[in-house]
Structure formats: structure tokens, C-alpha cells
Amino acid sequence: MNVHAAIDLKMPGLRRPNGDPLRLNNTNFVAIDRDKDASHEATYRPQALYNRANEGFHANNETFLLHEVSTNLPIYLPDTGPTDFHLHLPPGGYQLVLVTSGTFTFDYDGRFYYVAPGAVMLQSAIVHRQLFYTWSGLSTEENLKTPQTVVPDPMSMGYSGKFLEAFITDPTTFPNPTVVGPDQINEAETPRVAWSHPLHDRPADAGFWLQDPLELDALYKPLAAGTPIKSAGPVYVRDIGIEVPSGRLTTGHIIATDPRGQSLLPKSTSAAADTAFLDRGEVVIYRVIRGTAAFANSAGENFELATGDTVTAGKNTINLVGVGENTQILRLGLLKGMENLRSWTPTQRDEIDGLAGQIITRKDIRPLRTEGKPVGYLYE
Template sequence: MGMQSMVDFKWPGLTRPDGNRLSFNRAAFVAVDRYKDISYDPIYRPQALYHRALEGLHANNDAFLLQEVATNLPIYREDTGPTDFHLHLPPGGFQLVLVTSGMFTFDYDGKLHYVGPGAVMLQSAIVHRQLFYTWSGMSTEENLRTPQTVVPDPTCMGYSGKFLEAFITDPTTFPNPTVVGSEHIKEDETPRTAWKHPLHNRPAGAGFWVQDPLELEALFRAYPADALGSVASPMPVHVRDLGIEAPSGNLVTGHIIATDPRGGSLLPKSTAKADAEGLAKGEVVVYRIIRGTALFADGSGKPLELATGDTVTAGKGAITLTDVGEDTQILRLGLLRGIEDLKMWTPTQRDEIDALAGQIITRADLRSERVTGKPVGYLYE
């Protein structure tokens, strides 16, 4: 098959994390990552610049990371192009991707997904590859200023591909093994391969999840001010449920809080009201301003104003959303109690699994068609 040999290893102590248990910051803390203070860095590959919400990560005992990934070089260069086939093994197997501009093609376990602004993907340690991305051709400075959105529109689709990405814990602390390196991929067969491995470590009920921004479940519903308290805004406030709570194994909730531009109707809407219970969940909450402005208040009533690119991480009840500007889109993630049932990988485990690389594969199947076949991750069942 043009890929590595597969061996059914028996690794005592390697199939589950065995380090310290994760814990939230239970204080009424508020940590802000201001866009004006951040830098973009090519941490893993030259075409991808990363902006990490480190203040929030560290204030919350390094339990959860939100970062922006910005494509900044064309795909046809020798040092860029598609990634290798790899997998991430965070505690709980949790990785969230929310596309905010451009277009991507991702290969998850042998099945292609073509995604643009507003698409949500959640995966639990599935072998995958980023196959294609758009690049605008603009300079780095101009590229990093391109507008972001969670609603598909032709303008944002034409920009460089960007997405918000979230992990439980910092990616440098857990294994990220390469399964098939770029130089060993045979495009006529390897990309159709679905793999089985024993290290997914996902909670019961967790699995693969994709939400298209124009499907019925992704419609924006009226903000339930009667249950959550009123939010001042020049435009009606709406909420989109990303649907990630159950697929994550009840680890994280996800919502977009948004308003239309003045005089326009950008958001695809339902006449129903949003679920207040789901929107209120979170032992710790993370808010990212994708576009526009928002105002929060802490327990003493002190205001906290955030603008495009800002992120705030806060303990339960430490902040309240009070104002939302026009043409604003806010990602809200609620971190649930189940995260504290997880353990970290020890440094030794991390290094051993990374060193195994493709040897962690215990079975492989080829799909007859890359866009059909059994659901992604079926070999893990």
C-alpha cells in the first residue's frame, strides 16, 4: 500500500494518559488576550501562523487552549503544500475547528470535507490531513487584517484560509504523531485509507462532528433574554448552537452570539428562541470576538470592552455579557465538569507515542470512493 507496516502493539501504560488530573481555576478570575498585544508565529509549519490565547490558557491551569490559525503562504511552494497524515491525542481526544475565512479541504480518516466560513468540525483523535487551502496573495500584514465571519459570503471565501482551533491542554504537552509523512503519501491510494489505532481516549459518546453553517441546526435563534438577562444592542441578538456538546463527550459547549449589520440581514435565522440552558453552561467560559465589539461586566459591575480578535477566559459567573455591537460575531465556549475527569499525558508517554509514529496503526481499509463509505472513525468502534 505504499505505507508503513502495521503491528498490533501491546503497550502497558500507553493507551491512556497517566499524568496529573486536569483542574479548572475555580476562582472568579478574568484573563484577557488583547489582539493588539499578540503575535503570529509559524510554530509548526511555514504557511500557518498561530495566535494563541495564552493569558487564558495559563490563568485556567493550562486546561484549555483557543488559538487562531492563519494561512500565509501559497500551497504550491516546496516547503508548504498539504500536511502529512497525523493525529492529535489531547486528553479527551478533543479538537475543535471553526473556519472563519477562505476555503479548506480536510481528509478525516479517508473521507474528504470541503469547508468554508462558519463550518464547524469536531474530532476525537482521528487520522487526518489538511489537503488544500486558499491564499489571497496579499502581504502578511494585509492578510492578517482580512475580515472574519461565521456566515458564508463570496468575499470572505476568497481570502486566505483561517480558522479558530481549540484543544484540551496545550498541544506541546500531548502526543501528535505523524502516521504517514508527506514524502511517503501515494495520492492514488493513501488518501483513501481509513485507519484504526488504540489511542483515541475519547469519552463515551464522543465522535466526529461536522456542522454546515447553512443547515437547519445551524440557524440563528433569538437570544433568550428572559432567562439569561437582557443584552443591550442596536440590533436584535441571535444565537447559533454549534452542536458540539454531545459529540465532544459532554466536555465542551459551543455557541455563536451574533447581530446583523445595521440595515442588513446577514444571519440565516429561525423564528424559534435559543436554548437558554445550553447557553448558560460552563464551569469556565471562553469568549472570542470574531468581528465587532462586545461589553462585559465583572462581579462588581466593572465594564470590560472587547473588540475584534480579543479573547476573554473567565471563571463561572465571573463575567456577564451586557452589550453587543452591530455586525458582531462572538464565539462562546463553555468548559464542562467532565474535563476534570481527564488526565494529562506524562512527558514520557508523549515522547514514546510520538516516536512510534505510524506503528500505532493496527488496521487499515481503503474506501472505494473518498466521498462515500461508512462514517469517519468507524474503525474505532
């Protein structure tokens, strides 16, 4: 492993973003990204195709980006193998990942995590890399058509790995420094090393979060009777638990129904789901992972979304009024705290990216990968 120089980061401009304040769109806007119009581009690395919800991103003052990531080449090619160790430093220290197909292995701060459809991760300012993903061997066209889900069934786990990913602002506007390049990684040592650095901007209570789709807190609860959402069968809700670890920047829920005659969703019958989340968010985002959903806007006009579609809208501008069979919808509510954040200036971004491995100012060697303090402890 490289020996990282301890550097004195007293330059105040590198400690916190001091660019323009972030602003959510507080008007009654509705922006729809249709899957039929989607563009899948290898924007950042050759093995991954990115499908951005650009209409919603631009309509919301480019404050929050949601995109779908589809792996499209085998892991064993020279330029598609494990990534380097790197950081993402978006405003608010925010990166959300929801796995929807295949399986992945991620290394967060020296610990391995094996994740499958339905797994939720929220992290940033943590040194990490991607080690493994499944690849189906299908052509690009067929690979992009394989179904996605938030339930880790054997069929979905065998497809190429896909996930939904979200950042506050566009990844090109904030620092993403490489800490250890792929050619310098010592596999016998590096995965047991935790790092610390002062370059992050996380709100109070923000931290690393991982929710397994089969743990008790991830079970689906039925919506209470009287909810004005029409469906042929019961509608269920899973709270993905990101409000506190995001620093109270975002709420996150999955709204879902079973296929006809089947019980697909892992359920809790101990209590009905609290419907208050449907009113949370200065801006709301709905992404249909599978199935169909019907909405009504504030003028009483209806519109429908299908698999792969996304709608971004202002507060109280739209309501979910119908959910089809075998449907899974991600709902994100963007909270007012985002407007307490600032963006990085281009100069700050370039300076931090240029520091690369010099950012690391302390390291902790764990006896084993499974021992030691949990991920993110150096930032608390």
C-alpha cells in the same frame, strides 16, 4: 502507500494518559487577551501563523488552549503544500476547528471535506491532513487585518484561510504522530483508506462532528425577550452542536447581530433560542470574531472587547451585557468532565510520537472515497 507493521500495544502506559489530572480554574478569575497585544508566530509550520490566547491559557491552569490560525503563504511552495497524514491525541480526544476566512480542503480518515467560513469540525484520534487552503496574495500585515466571519459570503471565501482552533492542553504536551509522510502518500490509494488504532482517550459519546453553517441545525435563533443583553437590534444565537460529540466536555455557541439595515445571518424563526447556555461552564471563553461586546464582572465593573479579543473567566464571574452591530462572538463553556481526564507524561508522548506509522493496526479499503462507513466508525 507504506505497509504498516501490525504491532502489539500491550504496554498499558501507551493506552491511556497517566500523567497529572487536569484541573479547571474554579476561582473568580478574569483573563483577557487583547488583539493589539497579539503575537503571530509560525510555531508548527511555515505557512501558518498562530495567535494564542495565552493569558487565558495560563490563568486556566494550561488546561485548554484557543488560538487563531492564519495561513500566510501560498499552498504551492515546496514546504507549504498539503500536510502529512497525522493524528492528534490530546486528553479527551479533542480538537475543535471553526473556519473564519477563506476555504479549506481537509481529508478526515480518507474522505474529503470542503469547508468555508462558519464550518465547525470537532475531531481527534482520526488520521487526517490538510490538502488545500486559499491564499489572498496580500502581505503578512494586510493578511492579518482581513475581516473574519462565520457566514460564508463570497468576499470572505476569497481571503486567505483562517480558523479558530482549540485543544485540551497544549499541542506540545500530547502525541501528534505522523502516520504517512508527505513523500510516501499514494494519492490513488491513500484517500480511500480508513485506519484504526487503540491510542485514544475519548469520553462516552465523543466522536467526529461537522456542522455546515447553512444546514438547518446551524440557523440562528433570536434570543428570547427579556434577556439582559443590550443591542441596537435583535441578538441571535447558533448552537454549534459540540456538547455531545465532545463527550460532554464543552458547550459551543455563536452569538451574533446583523449589520445595520441588512440581514446577513441565516435565521430560523421557528423558536427563540434557549438562554440556559449562558449559565453553562465551569470556565467560559468568549472570542470576538468581529464587532464589539460588553461584559460586567461579578463586582459590577464593565469592560469591552473588540474584534480579535478573548476573555477567559471562572464560572459566574462575568456576564455578557452588550453586543454591537455586525458582531459575532464564539462562546465556549468548559464543563466539569474535563477534570476526569489526565495529561500524557512526556515519556508517553515521546514513545507514541516515535511509533509513527506503526500505530496503525488495521485498515479498511473503500471502493470509492464517497463510499463506506462514515468517518470515525473504527473508533466506536
